[in-house]
Amino acid sequence: MAELTFREIGDRLVSAFGFTARPLAVYGSDTKPAGAVHLPAVNRCIAMSMFRMATEHGVDAVYMSGDEPEGCCMGGLTHMGFIATPEDIKYFVSTGRADIRGGAAEFLKADPGLVERSFAAEGTITPPGRYLIIRSCDTLDGKDPGVRSICCFGNAEEIRNLAALVHFDRDDPFTAVVVPWGPSCSTYISYPAGMASKAPQDTAFMGPQDPTQNYAFPPDMMALGIPAGMARRMVRNLDTSFVIRRPKVAFPDHEKIAERKKR
Template identity: 40%
Template sequence: MVDLTIKEIGNKLAQAGMLKTSVLCAYGSETIPVDATPIKKINRCIANAIFTLSAQKNIPTIYIGEDDLEGCCPGGQAWFGYKGFMPMLKYFLSTGSEDFRGGAAEFLIANPDLAENQLKSIGKITPLGRYTVIQRCGELNDQDLDVKAFIGFGTSEQIRNLCSLAHFRPENVVNIQIPWGPSCASFVSYPAGVAENSPKNCIIIGPSDPTGNYWFPQNYLSIGIPFEIAKGMAHDLDQSFITQRSKIAYPIKRMSIISGEKSLQ
């Protein structure tokens, strides 16, 4: 198998998914990349900043690190391994407590005990490096970087086709999951493997966290792809249905079964 560069893998993934947003990659670094900007300058929410980087061409490479955490969501800091989870988080995720933020609650989990168990089940979270860097693949020329995951965003059809491409050589037919957690975990923490009990070598579809629905497009999904799987997908693209049967992957004519729509578009 001929080695592909990070840029080439990203280009292949974008081509396969016909993605309108940029494919990103996540890696650890002991230094801040030239011209990179702290995530907090884009948005307090790490996931929001990551999606903005993908969607807007004028945003530079972004990073978060152990000495540049102030201004970022505390939950995101924990999910990237730079801090522990707040002891009262279990109440915020579930039914609330008057002792934390005036009883504010997200009602994502049935009760505090279940929330605490969920957080413990993740295991130790180890950061990718002193800094976690998110960058567009198309802007990356340094092949010495240890890229852990690729991140893409697209419509449901685009993401379905990328999932099917991942199964072109099905060593594991259940290597695609939608786990619990915040959007930043779906984008980076799980596919990059920073959480001890992350699904191993597994594509992550998301986000499964509804708290980002106000900024994440309602017809979009995210796909986080570990490096080795992404490399295989890029190599398989030309032999796969996406290239060999492109009108099946992306039909020109479509049948509609939903009431009120034309039967053929």
């Protein structure tokens, strides 16, 4: 049997889970991709750009590069491995410092040293090429361009079921799916794409858990960043799993359930 393309993988996941958002593929290239727009043309935030690509269907592919940092979030450039971590980030993410950004702080970590240690725990972050490319799976035809991971956006039920499918062929109940600390773009890209050297391999990453994104993302939206090899296995497992064999359990008719409860 011929190996599925990532367009086919994305199509199977959309069909099986009922996603209204398009799965996105992450890969790298040393040449600027044809037909892709510079990421900040969508939004300076990587995570927000991905959400808009997936849900608004207006842009099929974006790229970013250390050669073209203009307009991009500096944190995003850092977490994609294009620039070194700025010294002020550890203060901004934690308790702030009066002489940095006017004392502004996110209070996401207890102190600056903890931020440093958390970033160190990620290991070295290496971009997959001169250009990092995010492209909708439904526009990937033919030869695999070297997809490192995919990201799926969905409601809580869809992402819960997607996570359950990750566990379908795994005997370890604890590490197949994790909710990592870090910015949303790390959850969506650098962790599942294997760009962070100390991130666990063959693991899916659920999020976002970064509360600074809550202003922009719907409260019932979640995402799962999935390594490419894992995504292939998940699609191969679909037909023998609960998703296909017990669809009314995976996706019950909530309106009918609510009506029965009223009786």
